[in-house]
Amino acid sequence: MFAVETSGLKKSFDKTEAVRGVDLRINKGDLFGLIGPDGAGKTTLMRLITGVMTPDSGSIRIFDTDALRHKAEAGMMLGYMPQRFSLYEELTVEENLEFFASLRSVEKDSFNRQKNYLLKFTNLEPFTKRLAGKLSGGMKQKLGLACTLIHQPQLLILDEPTTGVDPVSRREFWQILDSFLHQGMTILLSTPYMDEADRCTTIAFMNNGVLPVVDTPQHMKTLIQGTMLEVVLKEPLRAKQVLSRSDIYRHVHILGDRIHIYVDKPDSGYIADIKQILNNEAIAVDQTGFTAPMLEDVFVSIIEKERA
Amino acid sequence: MKSHSLLRPVIKKEFIQIIRDPISLAVVILIPIIQLLLFGYAVSFDIKHVPMGIFDQSHTQESRQLIRAVTASSYFLIADNATSRTQINTLLEKGDIKIGVIIPPDFADDINADKTAGVQLLIDGTDANVGGVALGYFIAAAQGYALDITERVLNKQGGSGLLKNFPLLSQRLRIWYNQTLRTENFIVPGLIATILMILGVLMTSQSVAREYERGTMEQLIVSPVKVYELIIGKLVPYIVIGFVQVALVTLIAVLVFHVPLKGSLLLLTFTTFLFLVSAMGIGFLFSAVTKSQQVAMQMSFVGTMLPSLLLSGFIYPISSMPIALRIFSYVVPAKYFLVVLRGIFLKNSSISILMNQILIMILISVIVLTLCIIKTKKSLD
Numbered sequence: 237m238f239a240v241e242t243s244g245l246k247k248s249f250d251k252t253e254a255v256r257g258v259d260l261r262i263n264k265g266d267l268f269g270l271i272g273p274d275g276a277g278k279t280t281l282m283r284l285i286t287g288v289m290t291p292d293s294g295s296i297r298i299f300d301t302d303a304l305r306h307k308a309e310a311g312m313m314l315g316y317m318p319q320r321f322s323l324y325e326e327l328t329v330e331e332n333l334e335f336f337a338s339l340r341s342v343e344k345d346s347f348n349r350q351k352n353y354l355l356k357f358t359n360l361e362p363f364t365k366r367l368a369g370k371l372s373g374g375m376k377q378k379l380g381l382a383c384t385l386i387h388q389p390q391l392l393i394l395d396e397p398t399t400g401v402d403p404v405s406r407r408e409f410w411q412i413l414d415s416f417l418h419q420g421m422t423i424l425l426s427t428p429y430m431d432e433a434d435r436c437t438t439i440a441f442m443n444n445g446v447l448p449v450v451d452t453p454q455h456m457k458t459l460i461q462g463t464m465l466e467v468v469l470k471e472p473l474r475a476k477q478v479l480s481r482s483d484i485y486r487h488v489h490i491l492g493d494r495i496h497i498y499v500d501k502p503d504s505g506y507i508a509d510i511k512q513i514l515n516n517e518a519i520a521v522d523q524t525g526f527t528a529p530m531l532e533d534v535f536v537s538i539i540e541k542e543r544a
Numbered sequence: 545m546k547s548h549s550l551l552r553p554v555i556k557k558e559f560i561q562i563i564r565d566p567i568s569l570a571v572v573i574l575i576p577i578i579q580l581l582l583f584g585y586a587v588s589f590d591i592k593h594v595p596m597g598i599f600d601q602s603h604t605q606e607s608r609q610l611i612r613a614v615t616a617s618s619y620f621l622i623a624d625n626a627t628s629r630t631q632i633n634t635l636l637e638k639g640d641i642k643i644g645v646i647i648p649p650d651f652a653d654d655i656n657a658d659k660t661a662g663v664q665l666l667i668d669g670t671d672a673n674v675g676g677v678a679l680g681y682f683i684a685a686a687q688g689y690a691l692d693i694t695e696r697v698l699n700k701q702g703g704s705g706l707l708k709n710f711p712l713l714s715q716r717l718r719i720w721y722n723q724t725l726r727t728e729n730f731i732v733p734g735l736i737a738t739i740l741m742i743l744g745v746l747m748t749s750q751s752v753a754r755e756y757e758r759g760t761m762e763q764l765i766v767s768p769v770k771v772y773e774l775i776i777g778k779l780v781p782y783i784v785i786g787f788v789q790v791a792l793v794t795l796i797a798v799l800v801f802h803v804p805l806k807g808s809l810l811l812l813t814f815t816t817f818l819f820l821v822s823a824m825g826i827g828f829l830f831s832a833v834t835k836s837q838q839v840a841m842q843m844s845f846v847g848t849m850l851p852s853l854l855l856s857g858f859i860y861p862i863s864s865m866p867i868a869l870r871i872f873s874y875v876v877p878a879k880y881f882l883v884v885l886r887g888i889f890l891k892n893s894s895i896s897i898l899m900n901q902i903l904i905m906i907l908i909s910v911i912v913l914t915l916c917i918i919k920t921k922k923s924l925d
Contacts, residue, residue, distance in 0.1 A: 288765045288924050307922075308768045316766045322759030324557065326564035331557075338553035339767040367564070383763075 237300050239264045239391050239422035240285055245294035247280055254280040256445035257294070262424060262438070264299075264390075267417055269436030269453075270426040271535065277445040278426045279319060282395050285424070286316040298391060312340060315384030319395040321376045325369025329360055329379055332368050333386055340387035347386070354382040357412055374405025381412060392416065394425040398432065410435070430531045441535055448538055453531060460529040460537060465497040465506055468523040469514070478517045485510065489536040496533050502526040550769045554777025558751075562781055569785075572747060576739045576789045577796060583735050584728060584801050591677045595623035597641035599632050604652035610663065613689035614645070619681040632666060642668045643678050658697055721890045728801040733885035734858035736793050741823050741852040741878035742844075744786055748827030749840040751778050752920060756835040765922045775916050779824055786820040787813075797889070807888030811895055815888070818905040819881040823848075825912030826877070832919040852878035880905050 240262040247255040254277040262268045270278050283289040285296060287307050296303040296310075303310035323332045333354070337347045355361045358378040363371065368379060377397060384392065392413075398406045410432075413423060425432075433439055433453060440450040449456065469475055472490045479485040479497060487498035499506050507524050514521055562569055596615070600607050614620060623641045626632045632644040644666035654661035665682060667675045722729045752775075755761040764774060794812070797803040805812075827844060834840045854860060855873040862873050873879050880901040887893030895902070 283762075283924060286766050288762050290923055290925055311766050311768055314766070316762070318759055318762045320759050322761075322763050324561060324760060325758075326561045327557065331560060335553055335557045336763070336767070339550055339764075339769050341550075341768075 237264070238262055238297070239266065239299060240268075240424065241297040242285065243295050245281070245284055245296065246292045247277075247284055247289060248292060253445050255284060255291070258445075258447055260440065260447065260450070262422060264422050265417070265420050266422055266438055267413070267436045268422070268424045269433045269439045270424065270442055271428075271430075271433050271439055271531075272442035273539065276442040278442050279395055281442065282316075282393055282424070282426065286314060286393055287311055288316070288318075312387070313389055314391040314393055315387070315389035316393045317380050317384045317395065317397055319399070321380060323368045323376070323380055323383060325367065328365050328367055329355075329371070330364045332379060332383055336383040337386045342387050346388075350386055350388060354385055357415070358382050359408065372405075374401045374408075377401050377405065378409065378412070381409065385416070390421060392421055392423045392425075394423065396426050396428060399428060433531055439531070441538060443539055443542060448542065449534075456531060456534050457529050459534050460498065462498060462500045462529075463502050464527050464529050464533055465499050465502075465510065466494055466523075466525050466527045467497065467510065467514075467521055468494045469519060469521050471519050474517070475514055475519050478513060478519065479510065482513065485513075487537060487540065489533055491530075491532060496527070496530075498529075498533070498537065550767075550773045551777050551780075554769065554774055555780045558778050558781045562785070572743060572785060573788060573792070575743060576736075576793050579739050580732070580735055580793050580796055581800070584732055584796075591674055591681075592618050593621040594619060594643060594674060594678045594681075595641045596620040597624045597626050597632050597635045597644045598622060599626040599629060599644070599646045601649040602647045602651035606652040606655050606661075607647045609692075610647065610651075610686065610689050611645075613692075614682060614685040617681065617685065619678070619685075636666055636668055639668070642671070642674060643682065645682075655693060729803050729890055730886075732797045732801050732803045733889050734856070734882055736790070736797065737819075737878045737882040737885055738852045738856060738858050739793070740786065740789060740819070741856075741876075741881070742848045743789065744782070744820060744823035745827040745830065745844045745848045746841065747785070748778070748782050748824040749830045749844040750837050751782075752828055752831035752916075753835055753837040753840045757837055762924065765924065771917050771920050771922055775828060775913065775920060778828070779821070779913075782824050783817070783820050786824065787816065790816045790820075803889055805889055806892035808892075811898075812885075812888050815881065815884045815898065815902060815905070818902060818909060819877055819884070822877040822905050822908040822912060825909055825916060828916045829912055829919065832916050848878075851876045855879065856882050858882055874904075875908065877905060877908055 238261045240260060242258055242260045245255055245258040245260070246253070256277075258281060260281075270281065272278055280289065284291050285298075285303070287303055287310060290304070298310040298313055301310050301313070324335065327335060330351070333351050334347070337351070342350070355364060358381065360375060360378060360382065363375065368376065371379060381394075381397065384394075398409055401409065413425075417423060425436075427433055436453060438450065439453050439456060440447045441456075449459070451459075467475065470493075472493065472495045475495055476488045476490055479488045479495075485497050485499075489496045497506075497510065511521055511524070598611060600611065611622075615622060620643070624631075624635055626635065626644075629646060632641075632646060635641045636644050646664040646666070648662060648664070651661050651663070663686065665679070667679055669675045755764060794805070798805050826847070827840075830840045830843045830847065831837075834843060851872070852858070855862070855865075855869060855876050856878040857873070858878070862870055862879065865873070884893075884898050884901050887898055891897075
């Protein structure tokens, strides 16, 4: 039995196909990461799994329950936190928890226990009586998580839960997730952060409404045979343009202040060659070296392969 | 699975949300009071003190009698005694007078010669309503004077008391329900219906759209709450506010404007409930269809303000409207509540008399709430 099992899932809006036939299997107890560029269809896929949207075709099973036929039952087993804050700002922290608990018919004893536990865990205890609208971004996010956990779901679905959250709150947030994973919860989350993706047990890379690669982060990195030549420099964009024109260095990815160039082996001859090419174009190089492929390299190469 | 009703948590949540916004709550409670006071005092369909200009070329006892007969009532106010025809024209053009009376030089001579005497009347027709009513008043007053003269002429001809035996049409006027024809009695119930209609729709038009806009709808969709629980749960707190509004405006109607409340309070409560459900149902429908607070608000203004002012029969009788507008007026709940309010306040109408209105309000409520439930899908599609 899988926590989530979809087959042939499709959803289009007007003329754009957001999800184009997704077959997904998430094992119980997995931390499943959904990664991909903006507009890849991640949010739509999550909305389909949670039942917020109805697929045009395909099937969804949540712990072996047909989620399309038994929407309410499937809904009770999962907790869903949408990308943007979606709690009632006029209600206090406690009232929000109470409202979401009562929507799931959580018994009073169970509610009190879970509430105290979650408040302590999220460090929201001192703010119980504060209006949700008056919380900081990180606290809002933690309250959102607490509200989705109040009915003790077996499956947690989080849409970019840490986007726009400060680093300290982000670390706290992950500590909470870790502890629930230890309790056997299954988590499906999307994230733009590669370090978060690296923590996942399984990653699905989504692009153009499909999942071309689903694998462990470790195994995924081996999809790129060879190594990455890293060049730190001031003009990564121009460097990429210059290098892409050559026959050997076609796979160049920009990663902030540096570029990664795919090469077959860590040969220092490549470094000298690249320095030479960039020097000819008067592009200053700050630093060079070889590095193992990162997840981002894998994704960029997948996207480029698909475009080609 | 437990099948608790989730109505209570939704109602509680809505109440908290409403109370946490005390300014909006105060506005919503105060607006009907302020509007009722403002309109109640300001709006009057009585036409009084219409400015009149007179160019009396006759300067006789007879002409002065005519003027006195006309101005004895408070309908006209002599704004100017003109000395020429052109002056009357100028005064009319400038808008200083609405009605110009020109009495010819041979006015008295004609009367005394038992001939038909003529008076010229110039009326500013730009305000058709005032003009028409002023004309009516003038003719009535002038005819009263003419009757006096006729009697005098008859007396002079030796037919004393002849007129009394003349088979004149005798009218016995009796005005029912509002014996003194007080405008307040007519206007205040109309205002109550109109104000509550507009506010009821406006308040609720925000409710569902806000859930969509803030993303809380996603959470509600995932939860087992049913659409009807959501709609009814949202409706209840607003109905309570609606009753507070009705209680306050009814008090003001009775205590400030001395509108008699002749009918049953129980019937008033019952019909108010039906009206609130139908009006607020329309608000929810706007909200559910547009999914945007701003669009829903604009829709409410356009969709209620004009129809309930113009098509409810509050100001203009529906029977004199063209057929297309009359058909449109059938879906304006204020139209029915207006009849009900005037009936209960002024006529002590019974439930059987108002049955048509009651049934139609029930019908509108059912249709509108059903549409709401259909339109508020538990899905973001």
